[in-house]
Amino acid sequence: DIQMTQSPSTLSASVGDRVTITCRASQSISSWLAWYQQKPGKAPKLLIYKASSLESGVPSRFSGSGSGTEFTLTISSLQPDDFATYYCQQYNSYSTFGPGTKVDIK
């Protein structure tokens, strides 16, 4: 099974900050990686697919990069609506989610 790790597990930031979250896979997954945002009591929302493709309707301040085993999600200027938990997901072989990164207010 492919294992996913994320860092950091928690990130404290302010509105306007540039935020970067890292996701690593235990083996190469090419570009088969997605990022989701989840708020309390809600279903996850797809932000990025195929490592760097922005899902329709998602603000352009979100971007993804990477391939192989190392990936990043960047929020260029953090907005109040962005405080949430972010998960990466590999879908190269079945599916595995990372443990999540909680972005909270500094």
Added chain:
Amino acid sequence: QVQLVQSGAEVKKPGASVKVSCKASGYTFTSYGISWVRQAPGQGLEWMGWISAYNGNTNYAQKLQGRVTMTTDTSTSTAYMELRSLRSDDTAVYYCARAEPYGSGSCFDYWGQGTLVTVSS
């Protein structure tokens, strides 16, 4: 618009079974698959498995093999997930999500609202 509407919350005793439904609308059901993902209280997301609404093929997470069955009813555009021999650590919110139709490796662009399953004696 695409919608996945799940059945309501369930309370079950250990050893019992639960069957959660997921009714799809707003797209051609048989052109996609459905994956199931669960989330224990305060925990992360766990992929449970996938079913193709196109041909009925399934893939299940290894840890749930033998306890989970996923089915579809194409006449009503509804997917089902049945989990048997419930344990307390099966307590979670269960989500259905739209997936690719041909293989279980897929990201999920639409999600149901979630169904809380509580396992307690």
